[in-house]
Amino acid sequence: MNRIxxxxxxxxxxxxxxxxxxxxxxxxxxxxxxxxxxxxxxxxTILNVILFTVPLVSILFATxxxxxxxxxxxxxxxQPVKRKKIWxxxxxxxxxxxxxxxxxGAGIPLLVNAPDSVGIMMVIVGCLISIIFVALxxxxxxxxxxxxxxxxxxxxxxxxxxxxxxGLVLFLLFQFSEYPIEKxxxxxxAFSPIDLARIQILLQLDVSAMMGYTGAIFKDFFGTAIGxxxxxxxxxxxxxxxxxxxxxxxxxxxx
Amino acid sequence: MIEIKNIYKKFGKLxxxxxxxxxxxxxxxxxLIGPNGCGKTTLIKSVLGMVIPSKxxxxxxxxxxxxxxxxxxxxxxxxxxxxxxxxxTVGQIIEMMKKIRNSDAVLDEDLIKAFELEKIFDKQMxxxxxxxxxxxSATLAFLFNPDVLILDEPTAGLDPLASEILKxxxxxxxxxxxxxxxxxxxxxxxxDLISEIIFMQDGKVHFHKTVHDLLQTTNEQxxxxxxxxxxxxxx
Numbered sequence: 001m002n003r004i005x006x007x008x009x010x011x012x013x014x015x016x017x018x019x020x021x022x023x024x025x026x027x028x029x030x031x032x033x034x035x036x037x038x039x040x041x042x043x044x045t046i047l048n049v050i051l052f053t054v055p056l057v058s059i060l061f062a063t064x065x066x067x068x069x070x071x072x073x074x075x076x077x078x079q080p081v082k083r084k085k086i087w088x089x090x091x092x093x094x095x096x097x098x099x100x101x102x103x104x105g106a107g108i109p110l111l112v113n114a115p116d117s118v119g120i121m122m123v124i125v126g127c128l129i130s131i132i133f134v135a136l137x138x139x140x141x142x143x144x145x146x147x148x149x150x151x152x153x154x155x156x157x158x159x160x161x162x163x164x165x166x167g168l169v170l171f172l173l174f175q176f177s178e179y180p181i182e183k184x185x186x187x188x189x190a191f192s193p194i195d196l197a198r199i200q201i202l203l204q205l206d207v208s209a210m211m212g213y214t215g216a217i218f219k220d221f222f223g224t225a226i227g228x229x230x231x232x233x234x235x236x237x238x239x240x241x242x243x244x245x246x247x248x249x250x251x252x253x254x255x
Numbered sequence: 256m257i258e259i260k261n262i263y264k265k266f267g268k269l270x271x272x273x274x275x276x277x278x279x280x281x282x283x284x285x286x287l288i289g290p291n292g293c294g295k296t297t298l299i300k301s302v303l304g305m306v307i308p309s310k311x312x313x314x315x316x317x318x319x320x321x322x323x324x325x326x327x328x329x330x331x332x333x334x335x336x337x338x339x340x341x342x343x344t345v346g347q348i349i350e351m352m353k354k355i356r357n358s359d360a361v362l363d364e365d366l367i368k369a370f371e372l373e374k375i376f377d378k379q380m381x382x383x384x385x386x387x388x389x390x391x392s393a394t395l396a397f398l399f400n401p402d403v404l405i406l407d408e409p410t411a412g413l414d415p416l417a418s419e420i421l422k423x424x425x426x427x428x429x430x431x432x433x434x435x436x437x438x439x440x441x442x443x444x445x446x447d448l449i450s451e452i453i454f455m456q457d458g459k460v461h462f463h464k465t466v467h468d469l470l471q472t473t474n475e476q477x478x479x480x481x482x483x484x485x486x487x488x489x490x
Contacts, residue, residue, distance in 0.1 A: 003354050011340075071338035077305050078334070079355050080327040254266070254306040 004076070004085065008093030012065070018101050021057050025049065025105025033113040040205060043114055043122065046106060047201055050126045051194050054102060055133040056158050062094045062137030063154040067147040074255050087250045091138060091243055098130040118204040125197045128235045132193045133158070135243040142246040142253070165192045182217040193238040196231050256281050256403065256434050257302060262311035264297055264458075271297045272308070273458045281402075284425070284435040286445050288482070289455035295438045296335060298455070299405055302436075303332055328358065331401035335408045335438075337392035339380040345391055346376035349398070356399055366394040369420045386412045393421055397428070404428060404435045410444055422448060442479035452478065454485075 012018055032045035069090070076086050107123045114122075140153040169188060173181070189195040203222050221227040257279040264272040271294045279285055287295050300306040302313055304320060304327065312319050315326040339348055349372075353362070367373065370390045380388070389412050396404060406425070410418040425448055429435055439445060445452075452469055454461040462485075466478065475481040 003357065007351060007354070069340065072340045074305070074334075074338055075340075075352075076355065078303050078327065078330075078332040079352070080324050081355060082324045252307055255300070 004081070004089040005093050005096075008069075008089055009096055012093060012097040015065075017061060018097055021061070022101040022105040025053070025102065026109065028053075029106045029109035033109060039114045043110075043118060043201075043205065046110065046122065047198070049106065050122065050129060050201075051198055052162055054106075054126055054129050055162060055194060058098045058130045058133035059137045059140070059154045059158050060151070062098070062134045063141050063151055064147075065094060066090065066137065066141040067150060077255055083251050084247065087138075087247050091134065094137075095131045095134045098134055099127045102126050102130050118201070121204050122201055125200055125235075128232075128239065129193060129197055132235065132239045132242075135239045135241075135246075138246040139242040142249045161192050161194045165195065169195070186218060186221050190231075190234045193235055196235055196238075200228075200231055256316060258314040258317075259298070259302070260312045260314065262298070262301060262308045262313065264294075264301065264306060264308050271458050272301070275311075275455075275458070275460055277453065277460060277463060279434055279436065281434050282429070282432045283451055284429045284437070284449045285451045285453060286449040287436060287438040287453050287455065288440070288442065289461070293455045294458040295455060296407055299332075299407055299436065299438065302405065303327065303330065328356070328399075329402040331396035331399060331404045333389075333392045333396035333404075333406045333409055335411070337388045339388070339391070341381040342379055344377050344379050345372060345383070348380065348391065349376075349395070352395055352398065358399055360400050363397050363400045366390075366397050366420070366424060369424070370394060370417060386414060386417065389413055390417060393424075397424065402433055404433060406435070406437045408438055408440070410439065410441060418444070442482060443477070446478055449478075452482075454482070 028049050029046055032049075033039060033042040036042045036045070073086060073090075077083070103123065106126060110119045110123055113119070136157055137154055140157060141150045143153060144150050169185070172188070173185070189199055199218055199222055203219055222231055257277075259275055259277040262272050262275040263270070275294075275298060287298070289295055297306055301308050302315075302320070304324065307321075312321065314320070315329075318326070320326055343351070349367075370393075372390065372394060375383070375387065380391075383391070389409075393406075393409060396406065404425070409421055409425075413421060422444070425435060425437075429448075429450075437445070437449065449466060451463070451465050453463045464472075469478070469481050470476065473481040473484045475484060
């Protein structure tokens with residue numbers, strides 16, 4: 001296992017895209033803390049980075065990397081290596097490098113400028129989001145052999161979670177505003193990893209006081225220890241389930 | 256050594272292999288021939304576990320290979336079109352394979368020397384010509400001294416000199432008692448190599464005979480003529 005992960009990890013580190021991604025994250029994070037007078041505003045800027053850039057880069061880079069390593073996968077398959085091991089090593093290698101890039105780029109400035117529960121929470125959530133979208137990339141690249149289609153699916157997935165899902169939720173909120181749906185909204189957030197992450201972080205910030213009644217309900221649920229555990233569990237499931245499905249498919253794939 | 260039992264494979268609606276039954280024994284050099292698209296490569300890839308058969312079983316040393324991987328330690332595979340990571344150099348590919356196999360077996364570096372691969376060790380794979388890529392593939396197949404060699408169109412794309420080197424190597428390994436499986440269209444090249452011949456058509460095994468039998472029943476001197484006369488008599 002370790003030998004293959006090492007080969008993959010070193011191969012990704014050589015890739016200049018990951019380096020550029022790290023530098024851009026670092027630039028954004030340091031400058032948003034430098035420009036704002038209090039760290040809460042800087043945190044909000046980085047929050048948007050975590051919720052938009054990190055998923056996009058993670059899913060796109062991982063999808064393209066997987067398609068480009070089809071030769072490597074083929075080569076390994078004719079060797080005495082388990083299929084599960086190949087797929088798992090690719091996943092661990094990619095997750096590890098995306099998490100490392102996020103941690104060096106955004107994690108360090110976060111921990112330096114906001115060394116409290118919010119900062120730590122954001123680092124954890126950002127790492128989880130990186131892993132979740134790498135897992136989604138595995139799912140989208142196993143669904144089709146066509147590289148263009150696979151990347152298309154990856155972009156649509158990101159678009160759906162980053163933008164469309166919120167639109168749908170708002171639509172539902174307005175349509176059913178006559179009904180007491182605040183509790184149902186808590187359940188609906190479980191269907192999007194980005195929303196789960198956003199609520200986790202917003203509730204740690206003071207701005208949650210401005211979110212009105214729904215905010216209060218959210219605080220009631222996510223603010224408690226059990227709510228926190230449950231939402232973290234959901235985030236973990238968002239990484240495990242897509243990867244597990246892709247692993248099942250990969251085991252039966254013809255190459 | 257390898258037993259193929261009632262293998263079926265469908266790609267969508269297309270039936271590529273239907274009810275294939277074959278046995279390969281140690282010390283034999285078997286040629287797998289047939290028209291394009293008759294299922295030769297699919298059969299080979301099923302033995303390697305790269306294609307998973309829809310039905311049937313494959314035994315390697317009396318053990319089923321489905322969902323197994325250890326048995327591949329004893330197989331060297333040379334693909335028809337070798338695909339390698341573009342930006343790795345020849346040297347890196349060979350180093351990587353050594354790391355992945357992690358075997359203590361003595362490495363067989365004959366072909367590295369014979370093909371003079373040291374000279375191109377620092378060239379990237381994407382800059383290599385088709386024939387040179389084939390040389391790398393051949394070297395990797397023989398490198399770990401496997402008991403079984405599966406060669407898919409080994410001499411296609413190689414220059415006469417290189418293909419002669421490869422043929423000599425194949426004969427040398429056959430003498431050591433290894434099982435060698437070759438697919439080829441160049442029947443004239445097979446004459447001094449093989450001991451058994453399998454003819455496939457439309458996913459079915461047409462016949463499986465020793466070369467001796469084949470030549471006797473058709474009264475011919477060369478394999479290519481014998482096959483031609485069988486094909487003619489069928490029409």
